[in-house]
Amino acid sequence: MSITDMIREHPDVGDDFNPELAKAVKHAMYCAAICNSCADACSAERMDMAACIRKCVDCSDICQAVSRVVARRTDGNVPVIKSLLEACFVACRACAEECERHAHAHCRRCAQMCRECADDCAKALEGMYRASAA
Amino acid sequence: MSITDMIREHPDVGDDFNPELAKAVKHAMYCAAICNSCADACSAERMDMAACIRKCVDCSDICQAVSRVVARRTDGNVPVIKSLLEACFVACRACAEECERHAHAHCRRCAQMCRECADDCAKALEGMYRASAA
Amino acid sequence: MSITDMIREHPDVGDDFNPELAKAVKHAMYCAAICNSCADACSAERMDMAACIRKCVDCSDICQAVSRVVARRTDGNVPVIKSLLEACFVACRACAEECERHAHAHCRRCAQMCRECADDCAKALEGMYRASAA
Amino acid sequence: MSITDMIREHPDVGDDFNPELAKAVKHAMYCAAICNSCADACSAERMDMAACIRKCVDCSDICQAVSRVVARRTDGNVPVIKSLLEACFVACRACAEECERHAHAHCRRCAQMCRECADDCAKALEGMYRASAA
Numbered sequence: 418m419s420i421t422d423m424i425r426e427h428p429d430v431g432d433d434f435n436p437e438l439a440k441a442v443k444h445a446m447y448c449a450a451i452c453n454s455c456a457d458a459c460s461a462e463r464m465d466m467a468a469c470i471r472k473c474v475d476c477s478d479i480c481q482a483v484s485r486v487v488a489r490r491t492d493g494n495v496p497v498i499k500s501l502l503e504a505c506f507v508a509c510r511a512c513a514e515e516c517e518r519h520a521h522a523h524c525r526r527c528a529q530m531c532r533e534c535a536d537d538c539a540k541a542l543e544g545m546y547r548a549s550a551a
Numbered sequence: 552m553s554i555t556d557m558i559r560e561h562p563d564v565g566d567d568f569n570p571e572l573a574k575a576v577k578h579a580m581y582c583a584a585i586c587n588s589c590a591d592a593c594s595a596e597r598m599d600m601a602a603c604i605r606k607c608v609d610c611s612d613i614c615q616a617v618s619r620v621v622a623r624r625t626d627g628n629v630p631v632i633k634s635l636l637e638a639c640f641v642a643c644r645a646c647a648e649e650c651e652r653h654a655h656a657h658c659r660r661c662a663q664m665c666r667e668c669a670d671d672c673a674k675a676l677e678g679m680y681r682a683s684a685a
Numbered sequence: 686m687s688i689t690d691m692i693r694e695h696p697d698v699g700d701d702f703n704p705e706l707a708k709a710v711k712h713a714m715y716c717a718a719i720c721n722s723c724a725d726a727c728s729a730e731r732m733d734m735a736a737c738i739r740k741c742v743d744c745s746d747i748c749q750a751v752s753r754v755v756a757r758r759t760d761g762n763v764p765v766i767k768s769l770l771e772a773c774f775v776a777c778r779a780c781a782e783e784c785e786r787h788a789h790a791h792c793r794r795c796a797q798m799c800r801e802c803a804d805d806c807a808k809a810l811e812g813m814y815r816a817s818a819a
Numbered sequence: 820m821s822i823t824d825m826i827r828e829h830p831d832v833g834d835d836f837n838p839e840l841a842k843a844v845k846h847a848m849y850c851a852a853i854c855n856s857c858a859d860a861c862s863a864e865r866m867d868m869a870a871c872i873r874k875c876v877d878c879s880d881i882c883q884a885v886s887r888v889v890a891r892r893t894d895g896n897v898p899v900i901k902s903l904l905e906a907c908f909v910a911c912r913a914c915a916e917e918c919e920r921h922a923h924a925h926c927r928r929c930a931q932m933c934r935e936c937a938d939d940c941a942k943a944l945e946g947m948y949r950a951s952a953a
Contacts, residue, residue, distance in 0.1 A: 420581075423588040425821040426656040428595045446584050447554075450576075450618060454557040457623040457742075460728065460735045461562045467728045470738075474725075475888045475896050479903060481615070482884040484584060486877045489591040492870040494877050499911045501881060504902035511899055522560040591876075594862065594869045600761040601862045604872075608859075609754045609762050613769060617751040620743045626736040628743050631779055634772040635747060641768045688849075691856040694862045714841050716823075717884060722825040725891040729830045743826060748884070757859040780905075790828040814942040 420446065420488065427490040435548075438487060438498075439539040441534075445483035445505060452477035452512060455527035461519065465534040469515050469524065476512035476531060479505050483538075499545055502538045509535035554580065554622065560617075561624040569682075571653075572621060579617035580638060582668040585648060586611035589661035596655065603649050603658065610646035610665060613639050617672075625630040636672045643669035651680055688714065688756065703816075706755060706766075709802075709809040712815040713751035713773060717728040720745035723795035737783050737792065744780035744799060745756060747773050751806075758799065767813055770806045777803035822848065822890065829892040837950075842891060843936075843943040847907060849884035850936040852913060854879035856947075857929035862925065871917050871926065878914035878933060881907050885940075901947055904940045911937035 424430060445479045456473035459466035483505045487498055509531040516528035554581055555573045558564060590607035591608045593600035643665040650662035689707045692698060712750040727734035732781035751773045755766055784796035823841045826832060858875035861868035885907045889900055911933040918930035 420588065423585055423592075423657060423660060425590070426660065427592040434939060441593075442584075446580060450554050450580050450622065451557055451944045453619050453833060454554065454561070454622050457625050457739070458557075458561040459737070460738045469893060470728045474742075474889065477619075478884045478887045479899070482880045485587050485880045486634075488584065488588050489877065491591050491595040491873045494873060494910075494913060497877050497881070497906070497910045497913055499910050500902075500906040504899070504906045507902045508590040508896075508899045512898060521562075523557060526557060526560065545586050584709075591873070596733060596871045604862045605757060605759045605762060605859070608876075609757065609765050610754045612750045613765070616746045619746045623743065625739045628739060628776075628779060631743050631747070631772070631776045634775045635766075637770045638765070638768040642765045645762060645765055688852050688856065691853055691925060691928060694928065695856070695860040695942075696923075710852075714848060718822050718848050718890065719825055721887050722822065722829070722890050725893050726825075726829040729893040745887075753855050754877075756852065756856050759859050759863040789830075791825060794825060794828065 424488060424490060430490050431471045435541075435544060437537070437544040441502065441537040442464075442484055442488045444534045445480040445487065446528075448509065448530050449480035449484055452480065455523045458523040458549045460522070466519070469519060472508075472512040472515040473527065476508040479508040480534065487541075495519045495545065499542060500512065502542050502545075506535050506538040506542070509538065520547045521526050558622060558624060563626075564624050569678060571671070571675045571676075571678040575636065575671040576618055576622045578664075578668045578671045579614040579621065582643065582664050583611045583614035583618055585661050585664045586614065589650065589657045592655070592657040601655070603653060606642075606649040607648040607661065610642040613642040614668065621675075629679065633676060636676050636679075640648050640672040640676070643672065691757060692758060698758050701763065703809075703812060705805070705809045705812040709770065709805040710752055710756045712798075712802045712805045713748040713755065716777065716798050717745045717748035717752055719795050719798040720748065723784065723791045726789065726791040727738075734787070737787060740776075740780040740783040744776040747776040750801065755809075763813065767810060770810050770813075774803050774806040774810070777806065821945040826890060826892060829895075832853035832892050833836060837943075839943045839944070839946040843904065843907075844890045845885055846887065846932075847882040850911065850932050851879045851886055853929050853932045854882065857918065857925045860925040862924070868921070871921060873913040874910075874917040875929065878910040881910040882936065885934045889943075894920045897947065901944060904944050904947075906936050908940040908944070911940065 451475040513531035516524040586607040647665035650658040781799035784792040854875040915933035918926040
C-alpha cells in the first residue's frame with residue numbers, strides 16, 4: 418500500500434507532484450513508529466534511559482504531525498509545511514544524537530531512521546525553497 | 552526500516568514474539584496514513600463527501616492509536632490492546648463500507664487498506680484469545 | 686474556551702445535543718494531557734516506573750483518539766464511538782490501578798483523572814445504549 | 820484538573836517553572852480540540868469549506884504535538900521546543916486568517932482560539948530567548 422500513490426490520486430495533484438515531499442511523509446510515518454517503539458524499549462532497559470525516552474517521544478510526536486500535515490494537498494498551506502519540516506529536522510537530529518550514545522540494537526536502528534528522516538526533511542525544504550525562488 | 556525488527560529488539564521480547572500483532576501494528580500505521588490522505592482528497596472533490604471524510608478521520612485517529620499502543624511491549628497491557636483492536640476493527644469496517652460507495656481512486660485504495668487492516672485486527676484478536684485459552 | 690459550545694455550534698447539532706458525550710470529550714482531552722505528563726514525570730523518577738509509564742502512554746493515546754473522534758458530529762459513526770469509549774474505559778481503569786500503587790503527587794493526580802474519565806465513558810455509553818433502546 | 824499543577828509536580832521542576840510555557844501547553848491542548856471540532860463542523864456546512872478544513876486539521880495536528888512535547892520536563896529538549904512553537908505560531912495564524920473569512924459561529928470561535936494560541940507561542944518563545952540571553 419503506497420502513500421505516494423495516494424497523494425498522486427488527490428484531485429488537485431497532477432503534474433505538481435513533489436517526490437521529495439512524498440518521501441518525507443513516508444519516512445516521517447516510519448520514524449514516528451520507530452521512535453515510539455524505541456522509547457518503549459528504553460523504558461524496559463535496566464539502565465537509566467530517561468534522556469533517550471524524552472528525545473524519542475518528542476521526535477515521535479513531531480514526525481507523526483509531519484506524516485499527517487505534509488501528506489495533505491487541499492488548497493495549500495506552504496508556510497506551515499516549511500516550519501513543521503524545520504521542527505522535524507531539529508527533532509530528528511536531537512534524537513539521533515542521543516540514540517547514537519547507546520549500544521542497544523533498538524537505539525542504533527532508531528538513530529539510523531532519524532538521520533534518514535532529518536535528511537529527507539532537509540531535501541524537501543530545499544526543493545520547496547527552490548520552487549519559491551523559481 | 553522494519554517495525555517488526557524493532558519490536559523483536561525490545562528487551563522483554565524473546566520467544567514471545569507475536570507476528571500477527573506485529574502485522575496489525577504495521578498495517579494500522581499505513582491505514583492511519585491512507586485514511587488521513589483520503590479524507591484530505593475527499594474534501595477537495597466537488598461532490599459532497601462529508602460522510603466519507605467523517606469515517607476516514609475517525610478511522611485514521613483510531614488506527615494511529617493502535618500503531619502506537621499495540622507496538623509497545625513493556626510490562627504488558629493485554630485487556631487494553633484487545634479492546635482497542637476491537638474498536639479498530641469496527642472503525643475500519645465502517646470506513647471501508649463508506650469508501651466502497653465512491654468511485655474515486657483514493658476511496659477504492661482506502662477501502663482496500665481498511666478491509667486489510669480490519670482483517671489483521673481480527674486475526675490478532677483471535678491469536679490473543681487462543682493464547683489466553685491455552 | 687469551551688469544547689461544549691463548539692459542539693453545539695455544529696450545523697447538524699440542535700436539540701440532539703448529548704451533554705454526557707460532551708463531558709467525556711472534555712475529560713478525555715484532559716486525561717490525555719495528564720497521562721502524557723505523568724509518563725514524563727515517571728521517567729524522571731529514580732525508581733523503576735516502567736509499568737506505570739506503559740499504562741500512562743497507552744491511556745494518553747487512547748484518550749486523545751476519544752477527544753477527537755467523539756467530538757465529531759458530521760453524519761454519525763455511533764458503533765465506532767461506542768467501541769472506542771469501551772476501549773477508553775478499560776485503558777483509564779488500568780492506568781488508575783497502576784498509578785494508585787505510587788505515592789508521587791503526579792501519579793495520584795493522574796489516577797484521579799483516570800477514574801473520572803472512566804466514569805464519564807461509562808455514563809456516555811449508558812446514555813447511548815438508553816437512546817438506542819428508546 | 821490542572822496541567823500546570825501536573826508540570827509543577829515533575830521531579831525535575833522546582834524554581835525552574837516557566838508559567839508562559841505552561842500556558843502555551845494548556846491553550847495548544849484546547850486549540851487542537853477546537854480546530855478538530857471546527858474542521859468537522861466545516862465539512863457539514865453546505866458551502867465549500869475545503870480551504871478552512873485544511874487549515875484547521877493542520878493546526879489541530881501541530882497544536883496536539885505542542886500540547887504533548889512542550890509539557891515534558893525530563894532532561895530538556897530546548898531547540899526542539901523552540902522550533903515546534905514557531906511552527907505552531909505559523910499554523911495558528913494561518914488558521915485564524917482563514918476562519919476569520921467565515922461567519923459561522925464555530926469559525927469565529929476557532930479564529931479567536933487560534934489568535935490566542937499564536938500569542939501564547941510568541942510569548943513562550945520570547946521568554947525562552949530571554950532566558951538564553953540572560
